[in-house]
Amino acid sequence: MIRHYCGIFGIYNHAEAARLSYFGLYALQHRGQESAGIVTWDGQKLREHRGMGLVPEVFNERHLGKELKGDIAIGHIRYSTTGASLIRNAQPFIVRYKGLEIAIAHNGNLVNTLELRRELEEQGSIFQTSIDSEVFVHLIARNLNGHTLEEAVMAACRKVKGAYALLILANNKLIAVRDPHGFRPLALGRVAGAHVFASETCAFDLLEAEFIRSLDPGEMVVIEDTKVQSYKIETEAPTRQCIFELIYFARPDSLVFGEDVYQCRKRMGQELARESAPDVDFVMPFPDSGVYSAVGFAQESGLPYEHAMIRNHYVGRTFIQPSQDMRDFSVRVKINPVKSMIKGKRICIVDDSIVRGTTIRTRVKKLRELGAREVHFRVSCPPIKFPCFYGIDFASKGELIAANHSVSEIERFIGIDSLHYITIEGLLRSVSHPENYCLACFTGDYPIPCAGGGKLCLECGC
Numbered sequence: 001m002i003r004h005y006c007g008i009f010g011i012y013n014h015a016e017a018a019r020l021s022y023f024g025l026y027a028l029q030h031r032g033q034e035s036a037g038i039v040t041w042d043g044q045k046l047r048e049h050r051g052m053g054l055v056p057e058v059f060n061e062r063h064l065g066k067e068l069k070g071d072i073a074i075g076h077i078r079y080s081t082t083g084a085s086l087i088r089n090a091q092p093f094i095v096r097y098k099g100l101e102i103a104i105a106h107n108g109n110l111v112n113t114l115e116l117r118r119e120l121e122e123q124g125s126i127f128q129t130s131i132d133s134e135v136f137v138h139l140i141a142r143n144l145n146g147h148t149l150e151e152a153v154m155a156a157c158r159k160v161k162g163a164y165a166l167l168i169l170a171n172n173k174l175i176a177v178r179d180p181h182g183f184r185p186l187a188l189g190r191v192a193g194a195h196v197f198a199s200e201t202c203a204f205d206l207l208e209a210e211f212i213r214s215l216d217p218g219e220m221v222v223i224e225d226t227k228v229q230s231y232k233i234e235t236e237a238p239t240r241q242c243i244f245e246l247i248y249f250a251r252p253d254s255l256v257f258g259e260d261v262y263q264c265r266k267r268m269g270q271e272l273a274r275e276s277a278p279d280v281d282f283v284m285p286f287p288d289s290g291v292y293s294a295v296g297f298a299q300e301s302g303l304p305y306e307h308a309m310i311r312n313h314y315v316g317r318t319f320i321q322p323s324q325d326m327r328d329f330s331v332r333v334k335i336n337p338v339k340s341m342i343k344g345k346r347i348c349i350v351d352d353s354i355v356r357g358t359t360i361r362t363r364v365k366k367l368r369e370l371g372a373r374e375v376h377f378r379v380s381c382p383p384i385k386f387p388c389f390y391g392i393d394f395a396s397k398g399e400l401i402a403a404n405h406s407v408s409e410i411e412r413f414i415g416i417d418s419l420h421y422i423t424i425e426g427l428l429r430s431v432s433h434p435e436n437y438c439l440a441c442f443t444g445d446y447p448i449p450c451a452g453g454g455k456l457c458l459e460c461g462c
């Protein structure tokens, strides 16, 4: 299965639509570093440019100033880990059907792709990529017969199961959709008479756009000329937003799901300190992701706060490296201790999450070598025991350290004096609407029956 993170951005009615999309994607770069793409509507046809790499590597002045003409645009950045990293899998994705060109940018992961794909192929659809977003476009195209684009998108949304935040561009229409559970975020804003959409509000800040609101789960917003219309694609589904967006994935200067991400992370650290603060000389984060909960942890516990682990800012996120060897190495490249701070000290490390255990294993070993007297570890995310089918790359159950080992086992073989993960209750006390979140990676309670559409799945045992 291909799992990917992504970021999406869209803009309607701006003379520099491509350039603003470029900056929007730049601000969302943390959501995907493998490929980037922008598609514009020039009034006659779609124009497109996609490439592998970071946003500034993919686009140059020629693309932004000349080729990507038009005042409507959508953009996408993709971060694929287990899937093939191919240029033809880069988005936005375009299909041409009966004289209509449709471009789509998708963030999330569908769970019934295989079934749908088989069904569509039997009816004659030919697929160009291995991404599930392509299934979406084919479904839309199939439903266009005698229907408006809005109706076709709604019909496609009712067929697919899974997580999606979508931007669709067709002629002079821009459509934005959030799936009925609302797994992935999507926000609406305005700048200089234009409407903008982005996965996170940090993209609006860069453009000095005003944040209007988040789309509701199951909402479709259609913009055409000066008209903005909102539709409900489904009403019954319970809201199940991805709590990992708040724990790790989103930028702390964003508002996501109506939450201020920075404040949320700080509260997680405070809760964590209330649950278990050891007697140590100081608290330190594993930067950057651990910083915000570590600040909350230090403030709540009253322990001194230090930055004894230094981050190299010129390396990307470690999961980019596919092999385990390379992963160990990239943790070393990424964070390195300040030697004089470690020797003889009793230290409490705070990090946002433990996934495979690579970071904690390699860095704690180093701290021991440098003579740390005690090393305690506090994590502002409960143990991740189950894979995610909705767009976060938590690999398979076999690779998740907490799926296969108890807290005391991890404590023992990593060689730490104590390990404490925030409780689910503590985590939920840090958010404003605890009932609205998906906790499947901690509990195995999947809001949508996983992969095989409810059939026995070896991964999660549903």
Ligand code: 5GP
Pocket: 248, 286, 289, 290, 317, 318, 319, 320, 351, 352, 353, 354, 355, 356, 357, 358, 359, 360, 392, 393, 394
């Ligand atoms: P581990 O080293 O245990 O496999 O991963 C945990 C570390 O990676 C934490 O420092 C956390 O901030 C970061 N992390 C957690 N989830 C992800 C993810 O999905 N992708 C990337 N690149 N890093 C992650």
Ligand code: MG
Pocket: 286, 287, 288, 289, 290, 351, 352
């Ligand atoms: Mg980290």
